[in-house]
Structures are given as C-alpha cells and as structure tokens.
Amino acid sequence: MRASEIMTSPAVATTPDTPVREAVALLIERGFAGLPVVDTEGKVVGTFTEFDALRRAWSGGNGIMVGELMTTPVEVVSPKTDVAEIGRRMLGDRLRCLPVVEEGVLVGVVSRRDLLRPLVRxxxxxxxxxxxxxxxxxxxxxxxxxxxxxxxxxxxxxxxxxxxxxxxxxxxxxxxxxxxxxxxxxxxxxx
Known part of the structure; x- marks a missing residue:
C-alpha cells in the first residue's frame, strides 16, 4: 500500500505569513496535530504543529506569524512511498503527520490516523x-x-x-x- 492510497487530499495547509492564532484555530477546528506550511507555489517549507502552537502560548506577544514558529526542515514523502516506510519514519522520529509532495508541491498529508484506518474494518x-x-x-x-x-x-x-x-x-x-x-x-x- 502506498501513501497515495491512504493520504488525506486535498491537504489543508497554512502559510508562513498566517497569524498563529488563525493556524491554532484551524488545528482545533479540524482536529489536526499539525499543518503543512506552504509557500505561494504550494511547496512545503515547514510544518506547524500543536507543539509549535504551545510554544507560542508561553512565549507571549500577539502578532506572531506561523513562519516564526514553524518546524523546519520538514520531512516529506511521495505518493509512491510505502506505508510501512511512513510508519517507521513516524514512529522513529515521533511525527504525527507527513506531507505528501509530488514534484515538490503538496498533494496530501498522511497522519497517524490515516495509517491506522486500513487496520479497521x-x-x-x-x-x-x-x-x-x-x-x-x-x-x-x-x-x-x-x-x-x-x-x-x-x-x-x-x-x-x-x-x-x-x-x-x-x-x-x-x-x-x-x-x-x-x-x-x-x-x-x-x-
């Protein structure tokens, strides 16, 4: 089984110049652990996670943008990546989601929930x-x-x-x- 068979697509993403408050609202509203951060061409430049959001909560100050707190560099996979490999990477690096890119452009996201879904009838x-x-x-x-x-x-x-x-x-x-x-x-x- 490949990433393309289990990924969530289209992916919900944010940009580096999105206010952190908006990105946090999106995380909460959608129940996501993280969001890919993309540039104007749709290329993944980072991820914004719950952990990043919590760092903001304790850092104080308003007007902080996602680009100031996002995690970089970001690991990505292709639509052809085997799900076993995705699982190993997620467990080994304690990742909650991995952006899926094709020719450098975001096409989907694989979360832990996506990996579990095929196991349940x-x-x-x-x-x-x-x-x-x-x-x-x-x-x-x-x-x-x-x-x-x-x-x-x-x-x-x-x-x-x-x-x-x-x-x-x-x-x-x-x-x-x-x-x-x-x-x-x-x-x-x-x-």
Whole structure:
C-alpha cells in the first residue's frame, strides 16, 4: 500500500505569513496535530504543529506569524512511498503527520490516523460504537458482548425484561452502518 492510497487530499495547509492564532484555530477546528506550511507555489517549507502552537502560548506577544514558529526542515514523502516506510519514519522520529509532495508541491498529508484506518474494518467501527452505547446505558458495567458481520449486529448476554431488550435494540440501531440487530441471551433467573 502506498501513501497515495491512504493520504488525506486535498491537504489543508497554512502559510508562513498566517497569524498563529488563525493556524491554532484551524488545528482545533479540524482536529489536526499539525499543518503543512506552504509557500505561494504550494511547496512545503515547514510544518506547524500543536507543539509549535504551545510554544507560542508561553512565549507571549500577539502578532506572531506561523513562519516564526514553524518546524523546519520538514520531512516529506511521495505518493509512491510505502506505508510501512511512513510508519517507521513516524514512529522513529515521533511525527504525527507527513506531507505528501509530488514534484515538490503538496498533494496530501498522511497522519497517524490515516495509517491506522486500513487496520479497521467498517464492522469494527460499528461494533465499537454499539459497545460504547451499551456500556453507557449499563453504567459502564460489562453486561453484553457485541459482534458485527456485514452490518448485522449480534448482542449477547442477559437482559432484565422485554423493555430492556427493546432499548438495546433501539440503541444499536442508532449507529450508522447497522443493517439489523439480533439479541441473543435470556432474562436472568429469578431468585
């Protein structure tokens, strides 16, 4: 698998003459760990990361521009770079994202999240969401197990009564990607 298959494109970037406050707002708004910094031709000249933003927070003063705090030199990869190599570089250098350039121009970004995404099937994501909803409902006490295959959710375990069974079914159906819900299990024995 290559960078071009997992990268986020088009990339969101900033420029050296962007005020730091604007770049920080973009980091927060988009949930990014870092932004490529590009010149007027779209060539990557640095990165602006959460770390760089935190340095600004403690340095004081307004009117600071991204170019004053950005990290240089910047590591980049090509669209043809193997994802295993990207993973090694990110782990070895503790990078949170790598700009992807073609002929020197920014074409995308690979983040840690992009590297993880191929490891998770859509069913895994659905199962995690259903499990979290049921865990919240149960007060974070493990009461049910969840499995998903092709969007078909199976919830196993004990339930108090038919009303609770309907609640579990309704909660699971709120998760995007759920095709159908099957509840297996029984009411607990009365003592």
């Amino acid at each position: 859509p069913d895994d994501t659905v199962a995690a969401h259903v499990h979290n909803l049921l865990s919240d409902y149960a007060g974070h006490r493990p009461r049910w197990s969840v499995s998903v295959d092709g969007g078909y959710v199976q919830i196993s375990g004990e339930y108090r009564d038919e009303a609770e069974r309907r609640v579990l079914d309704a909660l699971a159906r709120t998760v995007p990607g759920v095709v159908a819900v099957v509840l297996t299990g029984r009411k607990p024995a009365k003592t």
